[in-house]
Amino acid sequence: RIDGQRLWASLMEMAEIGATQKGGCNRQALTDLDKQGRDLFVSWAKAAGCSTTVDRIGNIFARLDGSDATADPILMGSHLDTQATGGKFDGVYGVLAGLEVVRTLVDAKVQLARPLEIAVWTNEEGCRFSPAMLGSGVVSGTYSLEDAYGATDKDGKRLGEELERIGYRGDLEAAPRPYAGMFEAHIEQGPILEAEEKTIGIVTGIQGANWFDLTVKGESAHAGPTPMTMRRDPWRAVAPIVSQVLALADENAPWGRATIGDITAQPGARNTVPHTLSLSIDIRHPDAGTLADMETRMRQLIEQACSNAGVSFTLEQVWKMEPTAFAPQLVDAVEEAAKALGYSHMRLVSGAGHDSLHTAQFAPTAMIFVPCADGLSHNELESAEADDLEAGANVMLKAVARLAQA
Amino acid sequence: RIDGQRLWASLMEMAEIGATQKGGCNRQALTDLDKQGRDLFVSWAKAAGCSTTVDRIGNIFARLDGSDATADPILMGSHLDTQATGGKFDGVYGVLAGLEVVRTLVDAKVQLARPLEIAVWTNEEGCRFSPAMLGSGVVSGTYSLEDAYGATDKDGKRLGEELERIGYRGDLEAAPRPYAGMFEAHIEQGPILEAEEKTIGIVTGIQGANWFDLTVKGESAHAGPTPMTMRRDPWRAVAPIVSQVLALADENAPWGRATIGDITAQPGARNTVPHTLSLSIDIRHPDAGTLADMETRMRQLIEQACSNAGVSFTLEQVWKMEPTAFAPQLVDAVEEAAKALGYSHMRLVSGAGHDSLHTAQFAPTAMIFVPCADGLSHNELESAEADDLEAGANVMLKAVARLAQA
Numbered sequence: 001r002i003d004g005q006r007l008w009a010s011l012m013e014m015a016e017i018g019a020t021q022k023g024g025c026n027r028q029a030l031t032d033l034d035k036q037g038r039d040l041f042v043s044w045a046k047a048a049g050c051s052t053t054v055d056r057i058g059n060i061f062a063r064l065d066g067s068d069a070t071a072d073p074i075l076m077g078s079h080l081d082t083q084a085t086g087g088k089f090d091g092v093y094g095v096l097a098g099l100e101v102v103r104t105l106v107d108a109k110v111q112l113a114r115p116l117e118i119a120v121w122t123n124e125e126g127c128r129f130s131p132a133m134l135g136s137g138v139v140s141g142t143y144s145l146e147d148a149y150g151a152t153d154k155d156g157k158r159l160g161e162e163l164e165r166i167g168y169r170g171d172l173e174a175a176p177r178p179y180a181g182m183f184e185a186h187i188e189q190g191p192i193l194e195a196e197e198k199t200i201g202i203v204t205g206i207q208g209a210n211w212f213d214l215t216v217k218g219e220s221a222h223a224g225p226t227p228m229t230m231r232r233d234p235w236r237a238v239a240p241i242v243s244q245v246l247a248l249a250d251e252n253a254p255w256g257r258a259t260i261g262d263i264t265a266q267p268g269a270r271n272t273v274p275h276t277l278s279l280s281i282d283i284r285h286p287d288a289g290t291l292a293d294m295e296t297r298m299r300q301l302i303e304q305a306c307s308n309a310g311v312s313f314t315l316e317q318v319w320k321m322e323p324t325a326f327a328p329q330l331v332d333a334v335e336e337a338a339k340a341l342g343y344s345h346m347r348l349v350s351g352a353g354h355d356s357l358h359t360a361q362f363a364p365t366a367m368i369f370v371p372c373a374d375g376l377s378h379n380e381l382e383s384a385e386a387d388d389l390e391a392g393a394n395v396m397l398k399a400v401a402r403l404a405q406a
Numbered sequence: 407r408i409d410g411q412r413l414w415a416s417l418m419e420m421a422e423i424g425a426t427q428k429g430g431c432n433r434q435a436l437t438d439l440d441k442q443g444r445d446l447f448v449s450w451a452k453a454a455g456c457s458t459t460v461d462r463i464g465n466i467f468a469r470l471d472g473s474d475a476t477a478d479p480i481l482m483g484s485h486l487d488t489q490a491t492g493g494k495f496d497g498v499y500g501v502l503a504g505l506e507v508v509r510t511l512v513d514a515k516v517q518l519a520r521p522l523e524i525a526v527w528t529n530e531e532g533c534r535f536s537p538a539m540l541g542s543g544v545v546s547g548t549y550s551l552e553d554a555y556g557a558t559d560k561d562g563k564r565l566g567e568e569l570e571r572i573g574y575r576g577d578l579e580a581a582p583r584p585y586a587g588m589f590e591a592h593i594e595q596g597p598i599l600e601a602e603e604k605t606i607g608i609v610t611g612i613q614g615a616n617w618f619d620l621t622v623k624g625e626s627a628h629a630g631p632t633p634m635t636m637r638r639d640p641w642r643a644v645a646p647i648v649s650q651v652l653a654l655a656d657e658n659a660p661w662g663r664a665t666i667g668d669i670t671a672q673p674g675a676r677n678t679v680p681h682t683l684s685l686s687i688d689i690r691h692p693d694a695g696t697l698a699d700m701e702t703r704m705r706q707l708i709e710q711a712c713s714n715a716g717v718s719f720t721l722e723q724v725w726k727m728e729p730t731a732f733a734p735q736l737v738d739a740v741e742e743a744a745k746a747l748g749y750s751h752m753r754l755v756s757g758a759g760h761d762s763l764h765t766a767q768f769a770p771t772a773m774i775f776v777p778c779a780d781g782l783s784h785n786e787l788e789s790a791e792a793d794d795l796e797a798g799a800n801v802m803l804k805a806v807a808r809l810a811q812a
């Protein structure tokens with residue numbers, strides 16, 4: 001069993017770096033605060049008996065040797081960077097739960113057969129440098145190192161130079177190495193576990209997501225003198241599109257998702273019919289076929305609504321995350337651990353992307369979710385219970401221990 | 407008959423002050439360019455034999471004496487300020503058509519019984535200093551001189567000081583004086599005359615308009631992990647509200663108008679359900695009772711849609727312009743002049759507010775519309791035909807001449 005109080009104390013100590021007034025954290029990727037957080041983790045990992053290496057994209061690997069030096073290691077981890085208005089747990093929990101597993105084994109003087117590695121992935125949040133999940137994505141080959149170095153923040157600072165500046169541009173090649181498995185513990189970032197009153201979420205995979213920019217163009221006109229019949233108002237298409245895209249997700253309950261996160265009107269004057277409305281659309285489903293159907297129907301309804309309204313449109317796909325199924329044997333191992341420890345649990349799919357999306361491409365991967373209050377995350381009020389965080393780390397310890405001896 | 411070429415030449419000369427690359431004008435109220443435009447007008451009016459006075463809010467009155475010094479004068483005019491991306495005709499035409507009437511009478515050595523005054527109203531556009539139609543509104547008592555002086559632009563400059571700086575803070579009290587009538591010639595700013603192939607619009611009044619800010623509040627949530635049934639997405643109310651508010655105007659065709667000119671989503675992130683959607687609503691109708699009905703039904707449908715969606719709202723009225731009926735005898739005089747001159751014509755209501763809204767409160771008022779290409783205005787591509795502008799000024803001359811002898 002892990003030490004829940006030590007885990008909580010480490011989470012709270014890390015949360016002081018970049019602490020915000022509302023009780024959250026602002027420790028964005030590759031800032032001075034991110035460096036402080038990384039340094040603190042490295043000092044803890046060394047104190048626990050780990051050796052640490054850093055790869056070219058700044059991912060940190062803290063290694064605890066096993067008794068079999070030739071065996072493939074087991075990876076645990078997540079990220080230490082946060083959103084600008086982030087919380088104390090998103091990402092950090094996965095790293096410090098991994099550290100707590102190592103500390104527990106070392107304290108108990110248990111050496112497993114396989115080596116263990118705790119990974120701190122660079123720039124998961126994507127709020128300072130785009131795209132999100134970048135460090136794990138470079139290792140999986142989804143993004144090139146060159147493109148990653150060239151990513152710039154809004155002040156024009158380049159990721160490669162910021163990595164260098166904070167001393168985390170390492171020498172290790174950023175490429176897949178053989179792993180027996182990868183476990184990522186994380187807060188759910190959604191309301192399901194809380195609503196179902198379960199402590200542990202056995203995550204079977206990650207939903208597919210498809211991001212679009214829709215631009216609908218009509219014609220601007222003065223709000224007063226222009227009769228309704230002489231307008232080409234993009235709202236005549238956009239209002240039904242919004243309703244129908246949301247309905248598309250409803251029809252694919254319980255897993256379908258559709259979100260219109262942002263919209264702008266141009267010119268955006270109170271007494272002018274807008275000539276252009278631009279909106280973002282995010283649709284998700286864990287099943288690739290259903291997600292593709294949702295996309296097809298979305299394209300049809302947009303086409304139809306714009307044609308009915310006599311306006312034109314462009315639809316640009318800006319990102320696509322294919323549905324990811326985690327490794328069945330690791331998912332089962334997590335479930336058996338939760339069962340053996342007597343924690344209430346349920347299987348579910350992750351609605352959000354995580355570094356595990358990328359590690360699943362080169363290592364058998366599973367995730368362990370714990371509840372967070374009101375499903376809130378990317379929010380300074382993000383909150384999780386010490387008991388639940390302890391339970392998640394205990395499940396990880398048990399699943400790791402079993403896999404490490406296999 | 408007025409001199410159409412001279413009118414056109416004066417319009418083009420004035421348009422050089424603040425000319426934009428796309429062929430429009432940027433001559434915003436109380437800027438150095440506005441001063442240049444005012445100075446040019448004053449020099450022309452003096453050359454035509456007028457005396458000029460300026461009131462405390464900067465309205466300019468250029469007076470041509472009549473043979474009866476005791477008779478109430480006739481007012482003609484509009485404004486010389488433009489939008490930032492304005493055109494050559496909006497406002498300017500009404501001032502220079504008045505000047506052309508004076509020049510024509512003076513050239514023909516005709517002295518009417520009544521004095522004539524050409525008014526240049528301060529800050530009609532409202533894009534630099536809010537509200538719009540301010541100069542005429544201070545004279546009508548709608549706004550106080552003190553509030554008007556205190557209006558600030560986005561750099562924090564005060565209207566009163568800017569008036570002083572450009573030398574147009576006059577001594578004349580900004581208050582109603584007795585007038586026999588007021589005529590404002592203006593481009594239609596809408597597509598009706600063009601569609602109906604009429605040269606002259608006999609404007610019977612100004613529509614009522616009612617401006618609102620609607621704020622709909624739900625709850626933000628992560629676009630991935632949050633099931634549709636656990637969201638409080640403000641779009642579930644806003645999409646039907648937009649459709650139904652537009653339909654409300656359709657049902658009150660041909661005069662009903664509804665415009666959703668602007669909208670913002672908060673926090674406005676692609677993968678976050680917005681907690682707040684804020685939109686502007688502009689509804690119009692020439693009949694006060696129908697406009698009130700539209701407002702009642704709008705309030706009901708917003709209430710209903712928000713209650714259905716489980717979200718809250720606030721609805722704030724930000725401006726109200728009551729429907730204005732122009733003086734029947736002046737409207738008839740304009741119509742008779744158009745008929746006598748053989749111009750095609752039709753009666754219509756102004757969809758947009760004009761200085762005539764305010765003058766109608768202290769003087770019998772009428773407006774004369776001429777077509778503009780594609781109904782476009784508040785746009786650098788605003789365009790009108792020299793023949794139509796000449797026709798409008800001829801109608802004004804005839805109507806003024808008749809009223810001046812009555």
Ligand SMILES: NC(=O)NCCC(=O)O
Nearest residue numbers: 132351352353354630677
């Ligand atoms: N965990 C997380 O918030 N990932 C961001 C990408 C997404 O929207 O799924």
Ligand SMILES: NC(=O)NCCC(=O)O
Nearest residue numbers: 224271538757758759760
């Ligand atoms: N003429 C004009 O554009 N007035 C502005 C106020 C309105 O929207 O009617």
